[in-house]
Amino acid sequence: MRRESEGEAAPAASDTDADTPPWEPAPKLSKTELAREAKLSASQVAMIEKIHSHAAPEVIAAVKTGALSISAAAVVASLPEEEQRAAAQGGKDELKQAARRVREARRKPKPEPVAEDAATPTANAADAGEVEALRQRVASLTAENQALRMELDALRARLAAATESTEA
Template sequence: MNIVVLEELKAYIEPLTPDEHDALERSLLAEGCRDALVLWGDILVDGHNRYGICTKHGLPFQTVQNPRFQSMEDVHLWMIDQHLGRRSLSDFQRGVLALRKREIVAERRSRAKAEADQTTAPVPEAPTGDAPWEGEAPAAALAAVLEPKPLQSREDIARAARLSASQVGMIEKIQKQAAPEVVAAVRAGDISLNAAAVVATLPEEEQRAAAAAGKDELKQAAKRVRESRRKPRDESAEASSDAAPEAAPASDEVSALRQRVAQLEAENAELRQQVQMLSAQLV
């Protein structure tokens, strides 16, 4: 059997860690390769790690063709959907895949619409009687081409990746602004999505320096950025208070109650966000 391994597809999804690869190798040696490798013609689409291990040890394996593949875009979308359903991926990895899916679907829909606009002729009046249409109505033809459904909003992406909308926003910021070293740190789990998104707002040189110093320094850099954002707001509030000395102060009791209400609202908002993130991870 001639199986072609394309490096493009092999590297399309996050590789296994050394520990994960070792665990898979032990499993295959003990139980054999139970799941068939997925092919598109001669091209290996799914099962690169299993194929490599089976070839190394001379283990038998089965293959199956996926007849739905018509293009490399179909292959990419299928691979993304397969991996989005796996629990072994981190939040960051799932978010990146969902964002990648959005780009592929948006691009192919835009391309299909442009082609349809160029080739679509005016729709003739419906024929009388039961005679069928000679050609498919343009709207129906376009609808068939435009599947799958696009991920238009951040909420759509969040549902596809089993994340919160705020987490998707952090991942977008990391992809756009973070230095490669910071991206590598969040991929490795050295810092959280939140911390990486905060560090990504720093100049690239500062990001690289923090990453080179290790994960503790990255966390400290995120902490410094948060504190620097908090300080101007505190100073602004103090300046406003000094600018209006003649204003009649509220009673101590009312002021204390207002502060307590604000504190409780902030705590509730934080708890809701934590519950949302935990629920997304447990799905």
């Protein structure tokens, strides 16, 4: 008794358990249970995990400061780390534009409703090939445009880095 009151603990029965805590480890929570405990949706938890594992530190900092939403950060996290950093250096608006560009690139084009005209069924059949060729051309140009925008963002980031290094 005296040893315990003076701050000295009684020697342990087995020194092999000296490093283990006296309580049982908490069981792993599923995403659904974790979401319920944190009062979030399961999709928000998944987005947070994606941000935690793939986002650049600058993007995480933007989320913590409130400059970028969780959903936008999850989208930006799918970009290469260099592009994430370049967008983060561009500020809040640049981060939002990067998220918008990624979303637009992922979005499938909506099929446009075609009004059937009974008087010209042969003209519609002839135009179908041309319409399909034009759709493919638009898709190709859209992809090229996206690639060029990403290249432009990377070049802007390199220019900013070069400007900073010459000023220092």
